[in-house]
Amino acid sequence: MPDTTAHDVKEPQVNSLAQRLVLIADDDPDFLFQHSTVFKSLGFEVVEAASRAEAIEQLDRHAPTLAVVDLMMEESDSGFALCHEIKKRYPATPIIVVTSASALTGYDFESLRGDQRTWIQADAVLAKPIRFDQLAGQVSRLFDR
Amino acid sequence: METLRVLVADDEQGMRLGVRRVLRDLRIEVPDIDAIAELEIDEADCGESALEKIARHTPDILILDHKMPGISGLDVLDRINGKYGDMLTIMITAYASIETAVRAVKRGAYDFLAKPFTPDELRNTVKKAAVRIVLAKQARRLADERNKVRLQFMRTLSHELQAPLNAIDGYLDLIKNRTQGTTLDAYNEVVDRSQDRIAGMRRLIHDLLQMTTMESKSRNRELARVDVTKVARDTIEMFQHQADGLGLSIHLHREGPLVMNAVEDELQIILQNLISNAVKYNRSGGQVHVNLDRNGTTISLGVSDTGWGLPPTALDRLCDEFVRIKTPHNRDVPGTGLGLSIVKKIARLYSGDILIDSEWEVGSKFTVLLKDNQPEPCPDAQPAPAPCLAARA
Numbered sequence: 001m002p003d004t005t006a007h008d009v010k011e012p013q014v015n016s017l018a019q020r021l022v023l024i025a026d027d028d029p030d031f032l033f034q035h036s037t038v039f040k041s042l043g044f045e046v047v048e049a050a051s052r053a054e055a056i057e058q059l060d061r062h063a064p065t066l067a068v069v070d071l072m073m074e075e076s077d078s079g080f081a082l083c084h085e086i087k088k089r090y091p092a093t094p095i096i097v098v099t100s101a102s103a104l105t106g107y108d109f110e111s112l113r114g115d116q117r118t119w120i121q122a123d124a125v126l127a128k129p130i131r132f133d134q135l136a137g138q139v140s141r142l143f144d145r
Numbered sequence: 146m147e148t149l150r151v152l153v154a155d156d157e158q159g160m161r162l163g164v165r166r167v168l169r170d171l172r173i174e175v176p177d178i179d180a181i182a183e184l185e186i187d188e189a190d191c192g193e194s195a196l197e198k199i200a201r202h203t204p205d206i207l208i209l210d211h212k213m214p215g216i217s218g219l220d221v222l223d224r225i226n227g228k229y230g231d232m233l234t235i236m237i238t239a240y241a242s243i244e245t246a247v248r249a250v251k252r253g254a255y256d257f258l259a260k261p262f263t264p265d266e267l268r269n270t271v272k273k274a275a276v277r278i279v280l281a282k283q284a285r286r287l288a289d290e291r292n293k294v295r296l297q298f299m300r301t302l303s304h305e306l307q308a309p310l311n312a313i314d315g316y317l318d319l320i321k322n323r324t325q326g327t328t329l330d331a332y333n334e335v336v337d338r339s340q341d342r343i344a345g346m347r348r349l350i351h352d353l354l355q356m357t358t359m360e361s362k363s364r365n366r367e368l369a370r371v372d373v374t375k376v377a378r379d380t381i382e383m384f385q386h387q388a389d390g391l392g393l394s395i396h397l398h399r400e401g402p403l404v405m406n407a408v409e410d411e412l413q414i415i416l417q418n419l420i421s422n423a424v425k426y427n428r429s430g431g432q433v434h435v436n437l438d439r440n441g442t443t444i445s446l447g448v449s450d451t452g453w454g455l456p457p458t459a460l461d462r463l464c465d466e467f468v469r470i471k472t473p474h475n476r477d478v479p480g481t482g483l484g485l486s487i488v489k490k491i492a493r494l495y496s497g498d499i500l501i502d503s504e505w506e507v508g509s510k511f512t513v514l515l516k517d518n519q520p521e522p523c524p525d526a527q528p529a530p531a532p533c534l535a536a537r538a
Contacts, residue, residue: 027471027476028308028312029476029477030312030315030316030338030342031312031315033338034312034315034316034318034319037319037324037325037335038319038322038324040324041322041324041325050476051473074471100304100307100308100311128311129310129311129314129315129318130315131318132318132319132321132322132324133322
């Protein structure tokens with residue numbers, strides 16, 4: 001069966017606010033709520049997922065124009081796997097990876113160079129806590145350039 | 146098996162060979178830690194060569210002759226001057242001169258042997274040094290291990306303490322940026338959620354204090370006769386309201402007293418944690434069963450639920466600190482991940498343990514076993530046999 005939805009989003013319709021759909025995958029209900037609120041206030045439609053499995057289900061139903069992915073969900077590498085899956089299905093969909101992992105826990109994303117960042121398949125990496133301004137800034141960087 | 150390196154520094158070849166022969170096949174048993182040490186022997190024929198070998202590859206034990214041409218044994222000791230932390234030196238003094246021995250010990254030698262000495266004297270002196278070294282190595286390994294565990298704990302703890310702060314920070318940011326408009330009422334949910342996280346942080350701090358209290362308790366706790374049935378009844382009452390709200394029924398399967406030697410607060414903490422879990426992780430309309438029993442000197446406190454159970458892979462680490470098993474059913478259940486580790490620490494204070502029996506999608510049973518160090522002559526019959534009979538009737 002041809003995957004027409006996937007085809008549609010190869011070039012996200014960045015100029016039409018109504019068509020912006022963000023998939024937010026985070027197992028922390030607080031962050032899910034907060035990011036969802038922020039994106040709604042930025043004019044996005046929001047689809048929420050609390051695990052990688054739920055996010056994959058949502059990917060079957062929706063073709064997101066943007067994905068916000070928490071790195072550690074049900075497993076510590078769930079976010080990596082999800083990023084990979086999103087890019088496989090929708091190569092043009094930008095991904096913002098959010099993480100509370102810091103240098104202390106052994107993951108130091110701040111120090112990653114450009115080529116290493118492509119390995120996580122993310123267009124932006126933000127460390128929690130994430131401010132409204134940061135998300136809004138990333139969105140305008142990714143869509144309004 | 147531990148291999149210790151021995152360097153024999155003596156200008157007489159006969160002496161070096163003799164020492165080597167006596168020590169070659171020596172197996173040293175280290176009491177207390179059940180370890181065995183073997184020796185690997187190297188030689189140096191003068192003080193200079195000894196110093197060079199020590200600098201290159203420091204031995205565990207140095208057997209050092211005092212009287213050598215060139216630099217003497219005492220000079221070697223001076224130059225070593227505590228530089229090689231764990232190396233122990235056994236000084237061989239030539240004329241049974243007590244002065245040299247005393248000077249050697251003052252300059253950092255661990256022990257001395259006076260010529261002429263018997264093979265047994267040599268063996269015993271080396272054994273003593275070897276045992277000391279093996280024990281010191283073991284102590285250092287344990288300290289390293291403790292540091293590692295502590296570091297891991299602090300990392301997890303700081304993560305757990307930061308999580309609610311980050312969440313509240315995020316909610317305040319939503320308000321600050323007026324993400325829901327300018328009417329205050331629109332933010333009620335945001336405020337409620339922030340307060341939930343504050344309550345969670347309070348629980349975490351409470352549990353942390355409780356846990357460290359249990360860890361620091363000495364053996365001299367003041368035990369008294371405590372009726373476990375009464376503690377259970379009071380604890381159930383505490384949770385009755387919450388259970389009613391979820392349509393749960395809690396059943397206590399014991400009527401008569403069950404008396405043991407214990408600290409009442411500790412029994413309360415065990416039962417509060419187990420019953421709280423059984424209520425929180427149940428399904429609406431479910432049941433909680435509390436079973437109290439005695440088998441000889443062992444008291445068992447069992448709490449079972451009709452919840453969703455746990456995946457079998459989770460059981461091993463369930464009592465570790467900060468472990469919370471995430472399943473689709475318990476996503477919104479608040480908890481600190483410390484309750485069961487506290488229960489386990491208390492059980493240990495009673496030479497006891499916690500047994501977990503869980504079936505995925507069916508329910509879980511947690512049983513805490515405690516040793517009663519002063520059981521009544523007639524179990525449960527106290528003070529007169531009458532209530533004992535009544536309870537069984």
